[in-house]
Amino acid sequence: MKMAQLSAVSDTPIATIKFYQRENLLPVGERTGPNQARYDSTHLRRIRLVRGLIDVGGLSVAAARAVIEAIDSELPLSETFGVAQRSVSDLLDPAGIDAGALARVDAIMAGWCVSADNPGRLAAASVLETFDEIGHVDHRGWFAAYASAALLVAEADLDEVDALPDREAKAETVVVGTVLGDALFSGLRRAAQEHVSALRYPATHPNPARVTEPPEE
Template sequence: MRIGELSRRTGVPVPTIKYYLREGLLPAGELTSPNQASYGDAHERRLRLVRALLEVGGLSVAAIGEVLVAVDDKEQPVHKLLGTATRCLVPGYGEASGSEGAEDAETVLARERVTRLVASRGWHIDPGNKAVEALVAALASLDRVGQGGFVDVLDDYAEAAERVGRADLDYTAGRVAREDLVEAVVVGTVLGDAVFAALRRMAQVDASVRTFGEEASRA
Protein backbone atom coordinates (compact mmCIF):
# COMPACT_ATOMS: atom_id res chain seq x y z
CA MET A 1 0.00 0.00 0.00
CA ARG A 2 1.08 3.62 -0.52
CA ILE A 3 1.63 5.95 2.42
CA GLY A 4 -1.74 7.59 1.77
CA GLU A 5 -3.51 4.26 2.22
CA LEU A 6 -1.51 3.58 5.38
CA SER A 7 -2.68 6.95 6.66
CA ARG A 8 -6.32 6.18 5.84
CA ARG A 9 -6.19 2.78 7.52
CA THR A 10 -4.66 4.06 10.75
CA GLY A 11 -6.01 7.61 10.92
CA VAL A 12 -2.45 8.94 11.28
CA PRO A 13 -1.69 11.96 9.05
CA VAL A 14 0.89 11.45 6.32
CA PRO A 15 3.28 14.13 7.74
CA THR A 16 3.21 12.31 11.09
CA ILE A 17 3.98 8.98 9.43
CA LYS A 18 6.91 10.60 7.64
CA TYR A 19 8.14 11.99 10.98
CA TYR A 20 8.00 8.49 12.53
CA LEU A 21 9.95 7.16 9.55
CA ARG A 22 12.64 9.82 10.04
CA GLU A 23 12.82 9.03 13.77
CA GLY A 24 13.18 5.31 13.09
CA LEU A 25 9.90 4.37 14.79
CA LEU A 26 8.71 2.84 11.51
CA PRO A 27 10.92 0.82 9.16
CA ALA A 28 11.36 2.23 5.69
CA GLY A 29 8.95 1.04 3.04
CA GLU A 30 9.97 -0.91 -0.05
CA LEU A 31 10.95 1.51 -2.79
CA THR A 32 8.84 1.14 -5.92
CA SER A 33 10.31 4.25 -7.59
CA PRO A 34 12.76 6.99 -6.57
CA ASN A 35 9.95 8.93 -4.83
CA GLN A 36 7.48 6.19 -3.90
CA ALA A 37 7.50 3.41 -1.34
CA SER A 38 5.18 0.55 -0.55
CA TYR A 39 4.09 -0.37 2.97
CA GLY A 40 2.66 -3.62 4.31
CA ASP A 41 0.67 -5.03 7.20
CA ALA A 42 3.77 -4.96 9.43
CA HIS A 43 3.99 -1.19 8.98
CA GLU A 44 0.32 -0.80 9.88
CA ARG A 45 0.78 -2.96 12.98
CA ARG A 46 3.87 -1.04 14.10
CA LEU A 47 2.18 2.31 13.46
CA ARG A 48 -0.81 1.32 15.60
CA LEU A 49 1.57 0.23 18.34
CA VAL A 50 3.41 3.57 18.22
CA ARG A 51 0.14 5.50 18.46
CA ALA A 52 -1.06 3.39 21.38
CA LEU A 53 2.18 3.91 23.29
CA LEU A 54 2.04 7.64 22.57
CA GLU A 55 -1.65 8.44 23.06
CA VAL A 56 -2.71 6.00 25.77
CA GLY A 57 0.59 5.05 27.35
CA GLY A 58 1.83 8.65 27.41
CA LEU A 59 5.37 7.75 26.35
CA SER A 60 7.58 10.28 24.61
CA VAL A 61 8.85 9.67 21.09
CA ALA A 62 12.33 9.03 22.52
CA ALA A 63 10.99 6.49 25.02
CA ILE A 64 9.00 4.75 22.29
CA GLY A 65 12.19 4.51 20.27
CA GLU A 66 13.92 2.75 23.19
CA VAL A 67 11.02 0.36 23.61
CA LEU A 68 11.00 -0.54 19.92
CA VAL A 69 14.73 -1.22 19.96
CA ALA A 70 14.06 -3.77 22.71
CA VAL A 71 11.13 -5.24 20.80
CA ASP A 72 13.25 -5.68 17.66
CA ASP A 73 16.34 -7.07 19.37
CA LYS A 74 16.54 -10.73 18.34
CA GLU A 75 19.97 -11.46 19.85
CA GLN A 76 19.13 -11.50 23.55
CA PRO A 77 17.33 -14.31 25.40
CA VAL A 78 13.61 -13.66 25.72
CA HIS A 79 13.68 -13.23 29.51
CA LYS A 80 16.45 -10.62 29.32
CA LEU A 81 14.72 -8.91 26.42
CA LEU A 82 11.44 -8.70 28.33
CA GLY A 83 13.32 -7.20 31.25
CA THR A 84 14.91 -4.62 28.97
CA ALA A 85 11.55 -3.73 27.47
CA THR A 86 9.79 -3.32 30.80
CA ARG A 87 12.65 -1.28 32.29
CA CYS A 88 12.20 1.18 29.44
CA LEU A 89 8.60 1.64 30.51
CA VAL A 90 9.07 2.37 34.21
CA PRO A 91 8.69 6.12 34.75
CA GLY A 92 11.47 7.95 36.53
CA TYR A 93 10.84 10.00 39.64
CA GLY A 94 14.17 11.74 40.06
CA GLU A 95 16.85 10.84 42.50
CA ALA A 96 15.71 9.26 45.74
CA SER A 97 18.76 10.56 47.58
CA GLY A 98 19.21 13.82 49.36
CA SER A 99 21.79 16.55 48.76
CA GLU A 100 25.37 15.76 47.70
CA GLY A 101 24.48 12.15 46.97
CA ALA A 102 23.77 11.25 50.63
CA GLU A 103 20.41 9.61 51.25
CA ASP A 104 18.24 11.45 53.74
CA ALA A 105 16.49 9.73 56.65
CA GLU A 106 13.23 9.30 54.74
CA THR A 107 14.98 7.61 51.83
CA VAL A 108 16.98 5.30 54.12
CA LEU A 109 13.78 4.25 55.90
CA ALA A 110 11.93 3.79 52.61
CA ARG A 111 14.74 1.63 51.23
CA GLU A 112 14.64 -0.56 54.34
CA ARG A 113 10.87 -0.97 53.97
CA VAL A 114 11.14 -1.92 50.30
CA THR A 115 13.94 -4.40 51.06
CA ARG A 116 11.77 -6.05 53.72
CA LEU A 117 8.76 -6.10 51.40
CA VAL A 118 10.71 -7.80 48.59
CA ALA A 119 12.14 -10.36 51.02
CA SER A 120 8.79 -11.09 52.69
CA ARG A 121 7.08 -11.73 49.36
CA GLY A 122 9.97 -13.78 48.01
CA TRP A 123 10.24 -11.64 44.87
CA HIS A 124 13.20 -12.28 42.56
CA ILE A 125 14.22 -8.73 41.75
CA ASP A 126 17.55 -6.93 41.75
CA PRO A 127 17.85 -4.20 44.44
CA GLY A 128 19.02 -1.72 41.80
CA ASN A 129 16.00 -2.29 39.57
CA LYS A 130 14.47 0.96 38.36
CA ALA A 131 11.06 0.00 39.75
CA VAL A 132 12.62 -0.57 43.17
CA GLU A 133 14.16 2.91 43.07
CA ALA A 134 10.82 4.39 41.99
CA LEU A 135 9.06 2.76 44.95
CA VAL A 136 11.75 3.97 47.35
CA ALA A 137 11.35 7.52 46.03
CA ALA A 138 7.55 7.35 46.31
CA LEU A 139 7.57 6.06 49.89
CA ALA A 140 10.18 8.63 50.92
CA SER A 141 8.06 11.42 49.44
CA LEU A 142 4.97 10.17 51.28
CA ASP A 143 6.92 10.27 54.52
CA ARG A 144 8.10 13.83 53.84
CA VAL A 145 4.56 15.11 53.34
CA GLY A 146 3.34 13.51 56.54
CA GLN A 147 1.74 10.44 54.97
CA GLY A 148 4.20 7.84 56.19
CA GLY A 149 1.30 5.78 57.51
CA PHE A 150 0.64 4.76 53.92
CA VAL A 151 3.06 1.88 54.49
CA ASP A 152 0.28 0.22 56.49
CA VAL A 153 -1.44 -0.64 53.20
CA LEU A 154 1.77 -1.36 51.27
CA ASP A 155 1.40 -5.11 51.58
CA ASP A 156 -2.16 -4.88 50.25
CA TYR A 157 -0.79 -2.97 47.26
CA ALA A 158 1.91 -5.61 46.80
CA GLU A 159 -0.66 -8.39 46.90
CA ALA A 160 -2.75 -6.67 44.22
CA ALA A 161 0.34 -5.95 42.12
CA GLU A 162 1.43 -9.58 42.37
CA ARG A 163 -1.94 -10.76 41.10
CA VAL A 164 -1.84 -8.24 38.24
CA GLY A 165 1.75 -9.21 37.39
CA ARG A 166 0.76 -12.87 37.18
CA ALA A 167 -2.22 -11.94 35.02
CA ASP A 168 0.08 -9.98 32.70
CA LEU A 169 2.38 -12.95 32.17
CA ASP A 170 -0.55 -15.37 31.84
CA TYR A 171 -1.81 -13.13 29.05
CA THR A 172 1.52 -13.26 27.24
CA ALA A 173 2.03 -17.00 27.76
CA GLY A 174 -0.16 -17.86 24.78
CA ARG A 175 2.03 -15.83 22.41
CA VAL A 176 4.31 -18.19 20.49
CA ALA A 177 6.10 -15.85 18.09
CA ARG A 178 8.90 -13.84 19.67
CA GLU A 179 7.62 -10.54 18.29
CA ASP A 180 4.11 -11.27 19.56
CA LEU A 181 5.46 -12.19 23.00
CA VAL A 182 7.56 -9.07 23.47
CA GLU A 183 4.92 -6.80 21.97
CA ALA A 184 2.32 -8.27 24.32
CA VAL A 185 4.48 -7.45 27.35
CA VAL A 186 5.16 -3.93 26.10
CA VAL A 187 1.53 -3.21 25.28
CA GLY A 188 0.32 -4.95 28.42
CA THR A 189 2.67 -2.92 30.59
CA VAL A 190 2.00 0.50 29.10
CA LEU A 191 -1.67 0.19 28.28
CA GLY A 192 -2.23 -2.13 31.22
CA ASP A 193 -1.05 0.67 33.51
CA ALA A 194 -3.71 2.93 31.99
CA VAL A 195 -6.36 0.24 32.40
CA PHE A 196 -5.36 -0.44 36.00
CA ALA A 197 -5.31 3.27 36.88
CA ALA A 198 -8.82 3.67 35.48
CA LEU A 199 -10.08 0.59 37.32
CA ARG A 200 -8.47 1.82 40.54
CA ARG A 201 -10.25 5.17 40.26
CA MET A 202 -13.57 3.42 39.56
CA ALA A 203 -13.07 1.21 42.60
CA GLN A 204 -12.21 4.27 44.71
CA VAL A 205 -15.43 6.02 43.63
CA ASP A 206 -17.45 2.92 44.52
CA ALA A 207 -15.73 2.58 47.91
CA SER A 208 -16.29 6.29 48.58
CA VAL A 209 -20.00 5.99 47.83
CA ARG A 210 -20.30 2.99 50.12
CA THR A 211 -18.35 4.73 52.88
CA PHE A 212 -19.45 8.36 52.69
CA GLY A 213 -22.76 8.28 50.83
CA GLU A 214 -24.17 8.88 47.37
CA GLU A 215 -22.96 12.48 47.13
CA ALA A 216 -19.41 11.18 46.93
CA SER A 217 -20.13 9.71 43.48
CA ARG A 218 -20.34 13.24 42.08
CA ALA A 219 -16.84 14.16 43.24
Protein backbone atom coordinates in the same frame (compact mmCIF):
# COMPACT_ATOMS: atom_id res chain seq x y z
CA MET B 1 -0.76 -0.46 -0.29
CA LYS B 2 0.81 2.89 -1.13
CA MET B 3 1.83 5.55 1.38
CA ALA B 4 -1.40 7.52 0.77
CA GLN B 5 -3.51 4.47 1.59
CA LEU B 6 -1.43 3.65 4.65
CA SER B 7 -2.03 7.22 5.80
CA ALA B 8 -5.79 6.93 5.22
CA VAL B 9 -6.20 3.50 6.84
CA SER B 10 -4.10 4.43 9.88
CA ASP B 11 -5.65 7.89 10.16
CA THR B 12 -2.11 9.29 10.38
CA PRO B 13 -0.78 12.18 8.26
CA ILE B 14 1.86 11.30 5.65
CA ALA B 15 4.23 13.78 7.31
CA THR B 16 3.92 11.83 10.58
CA ILE B 17 4.58 8.51 8.82
CA LYS B 18 7.71 9.97 7.18
CA PHE B 19 8.80 11.34 10.56
CA TYR B 20 8.43 7.87 12.12
CA GLN B 21 10.60 6.44 9.32
CA ARG B 22 13.31 9.08 9.79
CA GLU B 23 13.27 8.37 13.53
CA ASN B 24 13.61 4.61 12.92
CA LEU B 25 10.24 3.94 14.52
CA LEU B 26 8.83 2.41 11.33
CA PRO B 27 10.62 0.38 8.63
CA VAL B 28 10.63 1.73 5.08
CA GLY B 29 8.33 0.06 2.54
CA GLU B 30 9.32 -2.31 -0.22
CA ARG B 31 10.57 -0.22 -3.17
CA THR B 32 8.35 -0.58 -6.26
CA GLY B 33 9.69 2.38 -8.25
CA PRO B 34 11.95 5.45 -7.95
CA ASN B 35 9.41 7.33 -5.83
CA GLN B 36 7.13 4.56 -4.70
CA ALA B 37 7.10 1.92 -2.03
CA ARG B 38 4.61 -0.69 -0.95
CA TYR B 39 3.39 -1.09 2.63
CA ASP B 40 1.53 -3.95 4.28
CA SER B 41 -0.33 -4.77 7.48
CA THR B 42 2.90 -4.97 9.50
CA HIS B 43 3.46 -1.25 8.79
CA LEU B 44 -0.10 -0.43 9.80
CA ARG B 45 0.28 -2.37 13.03
CA ARG B 46 3.56 -0.66 13.83
CA ILE B 47 2.13 2.82 13.24
CA ARG B 48 -0.67 2.07 15.69
CA LEU B 49 1.83 0.75 18.24
CA VAL B 50 4.03 3.85 17.94
CA ARG B 51 1.02 6.14 18.31
CA GLY B 52 -0.16 4.17 21.35
CA LEU B 53 3.26 4.49 22.96
CA ILE B 54 3.62 8.20 22.26
CA ASP B 55 0.04 9.50 22.42
CA VAL B 56 -1.49 7.31 25.15
CA GLY B 57 1.64 6.11 26.93
CA GLY B 58 3.22 9.57 26.92
CA LEU B 59 6.63 8.24 25.80
CA SER B 60 9.20 10.51 24.18
CA VAL B 61 10.36 9.64 20.64
CA ALA B 62 13.67 8.41 22.09
CA ALA B 63 11.92 6.18 24.63
CA ALA B 64 9.55 4.84 21.94
CA ARG B 65 12.57 4.04 19.74
CA ALA B 66 14.27 2.17 22.61
CA VAL B 67 11.22 -0.07 23.13
CA ILE B 68 10.67 -0.57 19.38
CA GLU B 69 14.32 -1.65 19.05
CA ALA B 70 13.83 -4.05 21.95
CA ILE B 71 10.78 -5.56 20.21
CA ASP B 72 12.67 -5.98 16.93
CA SER B 73 15.81 -7.38 18.57
CA GLU B 74 16.61 -10.95 19.49
CA LEU B 75 16.93 -10.03 23.16
CA PRO B 76 15.54 -12.59 25.59
CA LEU B 77 12.06 -11.58 26.74
CA SER B 78 13.21 -10.87 30.29
CA GLU B 79 15.59 -8.23 28.90
CA THR B 80 12.81 -6.78 26.75
CA PHE B 81 10.88 -6.36 30.00
CA GLY B 82 13.86 -4.53 31.45
CA VAL B 83 14.11 -2.15 28.48
CA ALA B 84 10.37 -1.46 28.59
CA GLN B 85 10.52 -0.83 32.34
CA ARG B 86 13.48 1.53 32.13
CA SER B 87 12.00 3.42 29.15
CA VAL B 88 8.71 4.14 30.86
CA SER B 89 10.01 4.80 34.37
CA ASP B 90 11.67 7.84 35.82
CA LEU B 91 15.19 6.65 36.46
CA LEU B 92 16.07 7.51 40.01
CA ASP B 93 19.53 7.56 41.52
CA PRO B 94 19.59 4.98 44.35
CA ALA B 95 22.04 7.24 46.23
CA GLY B 96 19.34 9.93 46.41
CA ILE B 97 16.81 7.69 48.12
CA ASP B 98 16.53 7.35 51.86
CA ALA B 99 17.96 4.01 53.07
CA GLY B 100 15.08 3.60 55.51
CA ALA B 101 12.54 3.94 52.70
CA LEU B 102 14.43 1.35 50.62
CA ALA B 103 14.46 -1.02 53.59
CA ARG B 104 10.69 -0.56 54.03
CA VAL B 105 10.04 -1.30 50.33
CA ASP B 106 12.16 -4.43 50.61
CA ALA B 107 10.14 -5.45 53.66
CA ILE B 108 6.89 -5.02 51.70
CA MET B 109 8.36 -7.13 48.87
CA ALA B 110 9.84 -9.73 51.25
CA GLY B 111 10.72 -12.89 49.36
CA TRP B 112 10.61 -11.34 45.88
CA CYS B 113 13.57 -11.75 43.50
CA VAL B 114 14.25 -8.14 42.56
CA SER B 115 17.48 -6.47 41.40
CA ALA B 116 18.75 -3.65 43.58
CA ASP B 117 18.46 -1.27 40.61
CA ASN B 118 14.95 -2.30 39.53
CA PRO B 119 13.37 1.06 38.60
CA GLY B 120 10.10 0.08 40.28
CA ARG B 121 11.83 -0.69 43.59
CA LEU B 122 13.46 2.76 43.56
CA ALA B 123 10.24 4.52 42.51
CA ALA B 124 8.23 2.78 45.25
CA ALA B 125 10.88 3.73 47.85
CA SER B 126 10.68 7.34 46.71
CA VAL B 127 6.89 7.29 47.26
CA LEU B 128 7.35 5.86 50.77
CA GLU B 129 9.85 8.62 51.48
CA THR B 130 7.19 11.19 50.55
CA PHE B 131 4.59 9.49 52.77
CA ASP B 132 7.16 9.76 55.58
CA GLU B 133 7.79 13.44 54.97
CA ILE B 134 4.11 14.27 55.27
CA GLY B 135 3.94 12.28 58.47
CA HIS B 136 1.93 9.35 57.16
CA VAL B 137 2.76 6.07 58.90
CA ASP B 138 1.41 2.79 57.53
CA HIS B 139 0.07 1.07 60.65
CA ARG B 140 -2.32 -1.42 59.16
CA GLY B 141 -0.62 -3.03 56.18
CA TRP B 142 -1.99 -0.56 53.62
CA PHE B 143 1.10 -0.87 51.45
CA ALA B 144 1.21 -4.66 51.78
CA ALA B 145 -2.18 -4.71 50.04
CA TYR B 146 -0.61 -2.77 47.16
CA ALA B 147 2.16 -5.36 46.92
CA SER B 148 -0.36 -8.25 46.84
CA ALA B 149 -2.31 -6.48 44.11
CA ALA B 150 0.88 -5.78 42.14
CA LEU B 151 1.79 -9.46 42.29
CA LEU B 152 -1.68 -10.41 41.04
CA VAL B 153 -1.32 -8.04 38.08
CA ALA B 154 2.25 -9.13 37.32
CA GLU B 155 1.14 -12.79 37.23
CA ALA B 156 -1.65 -11.85 34.80
CA ASP B 157 0.84 -9.83 32.69
CA LEU B 158 3.16 -12.83 32.41
CA ASP B 159 0.26 -15.24 31.77
CA GLU B 160 -0.80 -13.07 28.85
CA VAL B 161 2.73 -12.95 27.44
CA ASP B 162 3.25 -16.70 27.90
CA ALA B 163 0.07 -17.49 25.97
CA LEU B 164 1.09 -15.58 22.84
CA PRO B 165 2.40 -17.55 19.86
CA ASP B 166 5.63 -15.85 18.78
CA ARG B 167 8.43 -13.68 20.06
CA GLU B 168 7.28 -10.50 18.32
CA ALA B 169 3.75 -10.71 19.74
CA LYS B 170 5.18 -11.46 23.20
CA ALA B 171 7.65 -8.57 23.06
CA GLU B 172 5.00 -6.16 21.82
CA THR B 173 2.68 -7.17 24.64
CA VAL B 174 5.44 -6.72 27.22
CA VAL B 175 5.96 -3.17 26.00
CA VAL B 176 2.33 -2.23 25.50
CA GLY B 177 1.31 -3.88 28.76
CA THR B 178 3.95 -2.00 30.72
CA VAL B 179 2.97 1.36 29.24
CA LEU B 180 -0.81 1.00 29.09
CA GLY B 181 -1.20 -1.26 32.13
CA ASP B 182 -0.37 1.58 34.54
CA ALA B 183 -3.07 3.73 32.96
CA LEU B 184 -5.61 0.88 32.99
CA PHE B 185 -4.99 0.09 36.65
CA SER B 186 -5.16 3.70 37.75
CA GLY B 187 -8.52 4.13 35.99
CA LEU B 188 -9.96 0.92 37.43
CA ARG B 189 -8.71 1.87 40.91
CA ARG B 190 -10.63 5.17 40.79
CA ALA B 191 -13.79 3.37 39.71
CA ALA B 192 -13.26 0.73 42.44
CA GLN B 193 -12.83 3.49 45.05
CA GLU B 194 -16.21 4.91 44.08
CA HIS B 195 -17.75 1.43 44.25
CA VAL B 196 -16.32 0.57 47.69
CA SER B 197 -17.16 4.04 48.96
CA ALA B 198 -20.76 3.73 47.71
CA LEU B 199 -21.13 0.36 49.47
CA ARG B 200 -19.74 1.65 52.77
CA TYR B 201 -21.38 5.10 52.83
CA PRO B 202 -24.53 4.77 50.73
CA ALA B 203 -26.25 7.83 52.25
CA THR B 204 -23.49 10.33 51.51
CA HIS B 205 -22.76 9.17 47.99
CA PRO B 206 -22.89 12.31 45.84
CA ASN B 207 -23.77 10.94 42.42
CA PRO B 208 -26.61 8.69 41.39
CA ALA B 209 -24.46 5.59 41.19
CA ARG B 210 -25.43 2.86 38.85
CA VAL B 211 -24.48 -0.76 38.93
CA THR B 212 -22.55 -1.54 35.80
CA GLU B 213 -23.78 -4.47 33.85
CA PRO B 214 -22.21 -6.66 31.22
CA PRO B 215 -23.12 -5.54 27.70
CA GLU B 216 -26.11 -7.32 26.20
CA GLU B 217 -25.20 -10.15 23.91
